[in-house]
Amino acid sequence: MKKAIISKISEYNEQNVIVDGWTYNSRRSGKIGFLSLRDGFGIIQCIVEKQKIGDELFESFKRLHQESSISVIGKVVENSRAIGGYEILVEDFTIHQLTENYPITPKEHGTDFLMNHRHLWLRSKKQHSILKIRHQIVKAIRDFFDNNDFTLVDTPIFTPNAAEGTSTLFETNYFDSKAYLCQTGQLYGEASAMAFGRHYNFGPCFRAEKSKTRRHLTEFWMVEPEIAYADINDNMEWAERLIAYIVKQVLDNRMNELNVLGRDIDKIKNIMTPFPRVSYTECIEILNKSGNEIKWGEDFGSPEETYIANQFDKPVIVYGFPSEIKAFYMKRDPNNEKVVLGMDILAPEGYGEIIGGSEREVNINTLLDRIKEEKLNKSDYEWFLDLRRYGSVPHSGFGMGLERVVAWICGISHIRETIPFARTMNRINP
């Protein structure tokens, strides 16, 4: 007999199959039982009739509590009363383990309790859907870059210094000296772009910021393309094409999961290029008109960012930030030395910044000045400066925070549910 997975159960209509899984829920109405079987690929209703399977097996069925592991043998049939349209008429089943007192019951639970049981919470429908969509997004990102002749080049996690100087780093004991967990792979990405033309790296980043908000993790995943012979406008186009592609892939492949999450599809179905572009200076004007007293030169806070994003129903590209508030490696605008050729993309619905990028500074003297201004250790950057000594070209890149994109597309209010095992200021377990 064939083993079937629930996501492909329609291929086995009117056939007998084996399905390996776990009991998601069970109900009884006298001599007929309804067992929701979960196998990681889907959930299907199994019909257990006492008359059909006999008294002994029916008694074992009664003992199948939530998350008991079983293999079910039965016939697949269409039935409109079953969620998913198919059900299995059980003929036999074998029990691998009878589970007692599974902690997560089909009722409400608090976030702290659920996060303490994250290893089990992953089995729940909603969490399962979020991580399936996360996987689809990761695949879309890789496909997008692979299909556009980018090369994946992994950047190191142990680094000897701060890339941006500003963010807080996790320090580790590296034999007799100190090393830090990477907060970005960007500088290494620039080296790679000069070797491969189009580069991306995709992996975890670490920031020891004491941030307790729904948008922050201490360990999160970031994808960072870096493109040789690309200016800031090329950069914006790559970024918006990437986002549009991701949204389309999720809509095309994960509609079931979006529905489980109750996502309002209207909010994401029109995410197509081009995205609106608005300069930092225009943002200040918009904010001042609305009564916000932010001055030119100040960085946006979270409420300002949300206000700007809410003016549009697509992600919005904000460009031309004051150079003082941005990283040392961003190129100054030749037409206005006060601003840099940097851009952020803000997601709609208050999800905040999902992309930050820029055209990179290529003039070695300007870079040296900026390194001095930021009080960075020049010797740490000698290798990076080599990239400006040997065949330097205009180039650009950006970083996109995976979890924020997942949160936005899923419509999840807190980022901690968008990563399998969240690390925050107050949590490193499980």
Next chain:
RNA sequence: UCCGGCAUAGCUCAGUUGGUUAGAGCAAUGGACUGUUAAUCCAUGUGUCCCUGGUUCGAGUCCAGGUGCCGGAGCCA
């Protein structure tokens, strides 16, 4: 780090102006029911009321300190 909130059964919560024996739903256990979708109905068990100290004849309830968590700010993807 700052501001605000919360902490009572395995879970989610209620608990009156301080009053003697601490409550519900779910989960669990037993039973009824052949089409349930978080099934329903009946029965049964469940407590360091976060910790320490104080006020009081009496504290889950009031006060002080502590701890943990949640939300927001700053910072950022």
